[in-house]
Amino acid sequence: MRLQHLFFLISLLLSLTVISMTAGSVRGAWDDVSKARGSLEAIEHLQVLLVAAEMASRERGPANGVLGDDLPGDPAKRARLKTARDRTDKAFSTLQGALDRASMPQPGASRPVSQALAQLIRARAAIDLTASRPRSARGADEIRGAVSQMFGVIDTLGPAIITLTNEAQTTYPSAANALIAARLAADLREYAGQLGSQFTVALTTRQPLGAAERVAIERLRGRVELLRKQLLERTATNSDRAAVQAAMASMQDHYFASAIPFVEAQTATGLHSGHYDVDTAGFAARYVPDMDAIVSLRDVLINEALVDAQAGLDKIHTKARWMAGGGLATIALLALTLWMIHRRVVRPLGRTAQLISAIAQGRLDLDVPRPKYRDELAEVLEAIAVLRQHSEARLVLEEERQRLVDQLRDQSNTDFLTGLPNRRGFFELAEHDLTTMHRHGHPVTLAIFDLDHFKQINDTHGHTVGDSVLVEVAALCCQHSRSGDVVARYGGEEFLVLMPYCTLEDGALQADRLRRHIEAMRIPLPEGGELHITASFGVEQCLPGDPTIHGVISRADERLYAAKSSGRNRVVSSDTTLQAS
Ligand SMILES: Nc1nc2c(ncn2[C@@H]2O[C@H](COP(=O)(O)OP(=O)(O)OP(=O)(O)O)[C@@H](O)[C@H]2O)c(=O)[nH]1
Structure with a gap:
């Protein structure tokens, strides 16, 4: 095979290999980028989802207020419930819109959200039905059932929260701590809400706490304390951000140092007399605002996770850009190298070979090109020029010798006279x-x-x-x-x-x-x-x-x-x- 063809073949194979390898790694890097974007999106969706869950939780307060109100019903309480429901609907609509527009579909999140919405409709219908009867006709079990249906909305959202958290954690392990802490805060908000809801029946019926409520209050108090401890551990060991620490301190002040003592006082009343100094609406007005500190903590933690994830995405993005730039530079360098080898070695070598074989065949009329670069091939061309000069001289001598031989032979065969x-x-x-x-x-x-x-x-x-x-x-x-x-x-x-x-x-x-x-x-x-x-x-x-x-x-x-x-x-x-x- 001629050197030119061999060079072309090797160049082709080398270029294909380098291009496919570079394209593979660049594509891999950009896949990482789009996966990382998807994971960042998952955190954003989680944020929206937690807000929607919070709104559903919050809706329980005005719902309890309506449940504790006798007919014909206080229009202000009904208006508060409507406002709360509108906020929940808006939050779910935002959540569903975000999930529908997601760059990476998340059926593990979308499905539970749809189920939670259906559950929300059922729970609202149960509450409206119960609230449509006179207060004396509302049984404790009926009220409890209506309230627990609202709890079911949050329970149904659980798998969506897990799916989105897992998706975010796989790409951003550094954001995992903040995400887990945010979930703990969301859980805390939910259990705190449930804790408040345990007083709805007793406050509505103006009766001591029932056995079921007492057990639930005990259980929820334990959970709330456990979540507080877990949050303290997570934020103390893994997060040194001032915003997180400030949000933690605010939660401790508002919820644990203010709302919890209020709950304990109502519990003590509910255990003995049932002569409460607040009704359901008053309870909500005193208790619910203190829970906002938990929500703030949750938002600060989610924000911390988002900041971590954005930093991680930036790194992955930068790496992908470097990979793409490096890949293009590699291909360009390879092309330049092959072009240089062809221009300075392979092509001149072919011409040099043609020159040498022409000289060997006695064709001395070809011009020896002037070398463009001072390299080894220039030395070869110079040597060829000298070789051609020698060959020309040898040819002249050869012709002279032949002429003399012919002359001599003619003379020896010819009569001189x-x-x-x-x-x-x-x-x-x-x-x-x-x-x-x-x-x-x-x-x-x-x-x-x-x-x-x-x-x-x-x-x-x-x-x-x-x-x-x-x-x-x-x-x-x-x-x-x-x-x-x-x-x-x-x-x-x-x-x-x-x-x-x-x-x-x-x-x-x-x-x-x-x-x-x-x-x-x-x-x-x-x-x-x-x-x-x-x-x-x-x-x-x-x-x-x-x-x-x-x-x-x-x-x-x-x-x-x-x-x-x-x-x-x-x-x-x-x-x-x-x-x-
Ligand atoms: N001028 C001259 N004479 C030559 C040359 N070669 C031979 N001769 C002469 O030719 C002559 C030949 O003479 P002969 O052999 O006796 O013959 P002839 O005189 O021709 O007599 P016949 O042949 O018998 O008729 C001699 O005198 C030679 O010297 C030459 O190149 N030039």
């Missing part, structure tokens, strides 16, 4: 032709000729004239031979003409044509006048049995000898003699 192939050159060319002709069955004929009385020319006119005669004859033979014929100087004043695709007869005719041209030649002499020359030819056909050209030359040479012997200036072959007429 006439420029014709010499004996060695002729043998090289002729052997090749002979082999080819024999392979394809074509005829080849060889003529050898020798200038007549050449010694005399030298002796009479000098070697320079002799040389120019040889040059002229060579040029004449080349001029009148077919292309493909090989004309060579065999030695001294002897020449060879090898004629491929030529029969013996045609070869003899061609030799005779050359003879005539030589005979017709006029060579001007330096001292004036002209020189006539003639030549004698021996012609032989190459036979398929001839392994080399030497045999044919030898046979043609015999014919030449015959031509010389028989008077010169003629052509002699094995089947004919052609001579000057």
Whole structure:
């Protein structure tokens, strides 16, 4: 696999891995954020729910007032009950609206709230029914039943309170203490309300406390004390906030130091005589306001939980933002790294490889690019530039050497005087032709000729004239031979003409044509006048049995000898003699 493709593949896999891992952790972090928002919402819902429960509790006061009122009924008491009921309805409506709009649905809270509302309607109907009779016709059990139906509203809300508290605690363990304390305060408010309600029957009937009320008062007093202790422990050990401590102190002053002694005084009266100094409305007016300190404590504690949770949400949010920012930075860094590697390593490496292989193949016309950066690849490019220079120099040397070799070979194969192939050159060319002709069955004929009385020319006119005669004859033979014929100087004043695709007869005719041209030649002499020359030819056909050209030359040479012997200036072959007429 090419490096470029490998790099692309690895980059793709690496990018996919990093992107999916980053997306996974960022998504996880944002899931934590939305879960934390849901938990914060749960605390807010708990706050609204506790208010709704408190309103339902508060409604019992005016309800008790109406229950203790004789017909036709005090309009002011009825108006107070209506106002209380309107407040409760409004609180439940706010609660249901908040739960319906929740970002994370809480069926564990919504269902009990709906059930509590149904219970509230039933309890109100029971109270209204009881209050519609004359006071003397209202039995104690009937009044007790109506009051306990109102208690049932708060009991029904219990699972919703637990669900919302648990939801908040899982995400914000640090807020757990404040939440538990807030629930304790809410419970305290409820039990304090129930404690007050125990006097409704006795105050309405102006009778001593019944056995059931006495037991309930004892039990509720115990619970109230227990809750006070638990609240003291929780707020003393785990909360040092001034607001909580102030709310605790207020609760101690108002409820435990004021309302509880009042309850104890009414209890003492209820145990002995039943001659109470207050009626139900007066009891409520004296008792209920002191319970507000408990509600304030509850609100301060819920607020503390909300502050803790908001701080926790901020931390989770910040962490998620860092994760997202870090993830994006990681992806950007990876992209930058891959881009840099591709730009500064992979791509230049590919070009460098192309350059080196081009130089190796002898293509030296490519430009070696100037390096953009002072790095290792720049050193490689510089080395390649030097390598190319060396290769160019080597190529020049190589060409020079080849030229010299060719020149040397040409010189060793060429006759320096006439420029014709010499004996060695002729043998090289002729052997090749002979082999080819024999392979394809074509005829080849060889003529050898020798200038007549050449010694005399030298002796009479000098070697320079002799040389120019040889040059002229060579040029004449080349001029009148077919292309493909090989004309060579065999030695001294002897020449060879090898004629491929030529029969013996045609070869003899061609030799005779050359003879005539030589005979017709006029060579001007330096001292004036002209020189006539003639030549004698021996012609032989190459036979398929001839392994080399030497045999044919030898046979043609015999014919030449015959031509010389028989008077010169003629052509002699094995089947004919052609001579000057
Ligand atoms: N000028 C010159 N003469 C050469 C050259 N090569 C050989 N010769 C001369 O050619 C002459 C050949 O003479 P011979 O062999 O006696 O033959 P010839 O005089 O031609 O007589 P025949 O061949 O019998 O007709 C000699 O004198 C050689 O010196 C050369 O390159 N230049």
